[in-house]
Amino acid sequence: MPHTHVDTGSALGIHKGKDVVCMSDVGFSYDGRPALEGVTLHVEQGTTLGIIGPNGGGKSTLLKLALGTMPPDKGTITIEGMSPKDACSKGNVVGYVPQRHTLDWSFPITVRQVVELGLYGKKGLFGRFNKADREKVAETLEAVGMSKLANQPIGGLSGGQQQRVFIARALVSTPRILFLDEPTTGIDQAAQESFAALLETVKAKYGLTIIMVSHNLRSVIATCDKVACLNRTLHYHDHPVRLSKDVLFKVFQCDMDAVIDPHTPDSCCGHDHALSPGHGHSH
Numbered sequence: 001m002p003h004t005h006v007d008t009g010s011a012l013g014i015h016k017g018k019d020v021v022c023m024s025d026v027g028f029s030y031d032g033r034p035a036l037e038g039v040t041l042h043v044e045q046g047t048t049l050g051i052i053g054p055n056g057g058g059k060s061t062l063l064k065l066a067l068g069t070m071p072p073d074k075g076t077i078t079i080e081g082m083s084p085k086d087a088c089s090k091g092n093v094v095g096y097v098p099q100r101h102t103l104d105w106s107f108p109i110t111v112r113q114v115v116e117l118g119l120y121g122k123k124g125l126f127g128r129f130n131k132a133d134r135e136k137v138a139e140t141l142e143a144v145g146m147s148k149l150a151n152q153p154i155g156g157l158s159g160g161q162q163q164r165v166f167i168a169r170a171l172v173s174t175p176r177i178l179f180l181d182e183p184t185t186g187i188d189q190a191a192q193e194s195f196a197a198l199l200e201t202v203k204a205k206y207g208l209t210i211i212m213v214s215h216n217l218r219s220v221i222a223t224c225d226k227v228a229c230l231n232r233t234l235h236y237h238d239h240p241v242r243l244s245k246d247v248l249f250k251v252f253q254c255d256m257d258a259v260i261d262p263h264t265p266d267s268c269c270g271h272d273h274a275l276s277p278g279h280g281h282s283h
Contacts, residue, residue: 027074048210050220053230095170112150118169160191
């Protein structure tokens, strides 16, 4: 049996000096049905955290709470000491990359125009772009490797290219914390590997803390230095190398196909280094 891992500071709701996202005893229900219960999670500055769990396990709900689109029923959430709503309204604290399937790809808009949308939080809807703004857009497109396609319609790009553009849109306002919702969905394995390298590059360039919600355990292991397993409550929060099959089964139960890529011959759960038996810690 894996032994218990408890982050004493997190368990007591103590905010460490370098914690930039703090969730303490967070709960939320839909029409009386609990979606999240007793979630305490503290994210240190500079971390790349992957949040995994089964469909319906509360990942999207937790992300909505962190982005301030709805308040928790119980507990507290702060981002750099502010409420999520206040932090997001600042324009330069939080960046957000939504799921690709929620977007209308037929809308006639160029790559550059998509990235410019990321400045409206700072400029306001009717603010005019100046030379510095245009230079910032060009610099951000260069950072994600999309400068040469700046005038192309977004709908004509590959899935991996589109994801790069929306990362640029999130980064153009120079946020300190970047949230990503299922960023590898709909892009092939080669693009996923390229995406992992891109995240590492922009994290270093912009000094980011990254929080990524994903069903793809392989991607999380390749990209993140911390992982949190969520199924209504938090079952694990530690380094990916210590995540065991026992914890995965406890979290996913019969929904193991949510973490094992059926198109890949060697499944994630067979990765001995990443998922070595006996080294798991349940939170």
